[in-house]
Amino acid sequence: MATVFEKPKSLTDAPFHYCPGCPHGIIHRLVAEAIDELGIEGKTIGVAPVGCAVMAYDYFSCDMIEAPHGRAPAVATGIKRSRPENIVFTYQGDGDLASIGMAETVHSAARNENITVIFVNNAIYGMTGGQMAPTSLPGQVTQTSPYGRDVNHCGWPIRVSEMLATLEGPEYITRVAVNNVKNVKNAKKAIKKAFQNQIEGKGFSLVEVVSACPTNWGMTPKQALEWIESDMLPYYPLGVFKDRTEKGGCAQ
Amino acid sequence: MADRILMKGNEAIAEAAIRAGCRHYFGYPITPQTEIAAYMAKKMPKIGGVFLQAESEVASINMVYGAAAAGVRVMTSSSSPGVSLKAEGLSYIAGSDVPALVVNVQRGGPGLGGIQPSQSDYFQATKGGGHGDYRMIVLAPASVQEMASLTMKGFDLADKYLITSMILADGTIGQMMEPITFEDSEPTVYEKPWALTGTECKRPHNVVNSLYLKPEELEKKNFDRYEKYRVIEENEPMWEEYMMEDADLCVVAFGIASRVAKNAVAEARKQGIKVGLIRPITLWPFPTKALRAAADKVKGFISVELSMGQMIEDVRLATESKKPVSLCNRAGGMIPTPDEVLAAIVKAEKGEF
């Protein structure tokens, strides 16, 4: 009988701990498929963040390290500079990458550190139970913005991809989403390209994945995917914000 | 024999690290240790090594964490306020049991403090600094030669025990020049089967991690780690004794304070006072046995420190407070003069502690 579907080799047999309807499982799978297809499982080293994906080290079958909150790009820098022949990626959420770890993010991008960064933006702190994130939308109700995010009080959400694309350093900055089949397919392409860039020595490649958090958004999985389309994507438009090799310098 | 050369203490650390096989340095500028970074910036590119100036102390210690996990000899250096920022990474490195060398060329504190020499990070170095139950091996050089030899030793101890070795120096030893010799020797290479090297699809994946959500597991990790610490406490304390054979008073001092104290002890001996010096070289593990043995012979101790009195607590603990301990100290970047130490010795001789 022909196999029509199987688990990527780059994932272990450990069952995911993620909530029902959480797209982390999809994104893990996209990363694992990219690693498999590029044949780099044996030389890939992954860096897990602090946040919902903290236990990613149990799910990816390559060598893994668990970084302090926000420091994944610094840890990845230390690994990559020690073992330039290996492929190093980080997998981070919005609180990790864009709040407590913003300095590490910006500077590893500025150095064009030859690493791959998977940035999952779901506009909320998931693991701690739904607090306001640096990417929470204006008016968004969270545990720490119970009356809705008031931009006069706590500022505006940060468009990470647009911001990083202003830097001379990075090679590839793109935003994708996982709210429908077409977008998932595009996300896969972008993730694979971000690894391919590293293999070719091109430098810092970041894929921002607009994702959902049904549990902490207080929605059904289906509503959450619809909310991505209706509320998140207008603020976080999809596209390639920088691709030095393909387009030379900044795009859009 | 190798040539005697003149070197600054900070440069001696950098050169010794390179000779010990360290090819990865991550750091951030801060007085009074910047010579280490400058030396590395100049040398590393020429020998196929990596010098990287990080965006912060926080980033630099995490680069060290990554490189250590990848199995290379790696170091960072800083001074007091910078080491506070590194505390997070130090805790993760301890919790993940990977080896690293960290240098603290201390300056006065707390806060931004000053830039003159100090020993007021003794507690931070020996009692924690970061969160959780952990220890670092803390080495306290008292000469430029020791800045080099303890750096080399620190790398070996780190690899042997999978622990952080901290060189706890001060601005004076970092900035001063003294003659130094480097003996030709090849660095010891330790097997690191746990390192992140890529599985080559030939072994289960290695995971470097300090997260254990099951408290039973985390407890076991802690107990196992403390068993390792017990072995270190048994085997690795280092200290120097000076004129202790017939002493009935004992000065305890490390680093630059011990140099000043030595002058004072020599002067007191001229005055007929039977005083000696114990100089801890490892601050953790503290040379408890030496202090305990001294406590049976002497009538009291004088702890000489460039702080408000931190090591004095370990002197009391080590001697189980069997004998009185007085404090002779300066702080904030000031250094006691030999005369001040001598005065404390004379007082102790009269039974005043």
Added chain:
Amino acid sequence: MKTTEILIAGFGGQGILFSGKFLAYKGLLEGIQVSWLPSYGPEMRGGTANCNVILSDTPVGSPIITAPGVLIAMNGPSLQKYVDAVVPGGQIYVDSSLIDAKVSRDDVEVFYIPATQIAKEQGLSTLANMIIVGHLLENHPELSFEGTAEVVEKLVPPKKAALKDLNMKALELGKNYNK
């Protein structure tokens, strides 16, 4: 046992640390124990600088000098600050082209050398320090003048090779001053 504790003090930019380095290297060459300790930090930028050099037959204890046997004062404030610290029987070298004051102590040996003026006249503008060091060497046979060229060779970077001769000239001028 012979230990010489030399304190050199002046403005940043007068080569205070360099002249201390010269003496330390000279000691190294003589095969004796040495230590060199600079003041450091922002006050070095155009403010006061000082440098502690200890030369000894036996291992150096504290590298910090509280009672110098020799003081080289390259400006007024430095002389004022350290004059009373010098041990009785010690030596004080004064750059008399920059310091008008005289030392009132009579238990020390004082050498007034218009080093900055001599340096200017001889086209050695930044080497007043080395003129004084030259004179100090002449007064300290245990250090001897011999081998100074080797030390200068070691201390002056190849990029500034022209400074080697100038340093030697300054040292010679100091050596022969008042002869």
